[in-house]
Amino acid sequence: MKQCFECEKSEDQIEIHDHHIVPKSKGGTKTIPLCMVCHGAVHGKNTMNIKTLTKNALQAKKKQGFRTGTIPYGCKCEPDGRLIPCPEAQRILAIVKSLRALGLSWRHIAVELNGKGLYNRKDRPWSKQNLRVCCLGRV
Numbered sequence: 001m002k003q004c005f006e007c008e009k010s011e012d013q014i015e016i017h018d019h020h021i022v023p024k025s026k027g028g029t030k031t032i033p034l035c036m037v038c039h040g041a042v043h044g045k046n047t048m049n050i051k052t053l054t055k056n057a058l059q060a061k062k063k064q065g066f067r068t069g070t071i072p073y074g075c076k077c078e079p080d081g082r083l084i085p086c087p088e089a090q091r092i093l094a095i096v097k098s099l100r101a102l103g104l105s106w107r108h109i110a111v112e113l114n115g116k117g118l119y120n121r122k123d124r125p126w127s128k129q130n131l132r133v134c135c136l137g138r139v
Contacts, residue, residue, distance in 0.1 A: 025057030
């Protein structure tokens, strides 16, 4: 039967968690049993809270060349983390770029795309808001 490394309460008294001594995001593999109260106390400290650990893990992934965050419109993410162009979305981006060059508003472009049956990646009709968010910086 497991018991908390810190307060020595057993799992029949309180829920016991496996706490990584060195955070997993920093390569840690060994754990110690901590009750949920003691485990919460450990992660309440500035250097060990979930927000800080997640931020550090994401920075480490970026240094290794992995993409973090949302996938930009017009791309797909390969299992290894590389972004590759999505031909259909690239075609839509080219249409949007040409229509913007003609001076059409986002609303008019959304109407034009929907009229041609060209929907967003969730297969829903475009609105001026989601078209603008997807295409800004890419058109």
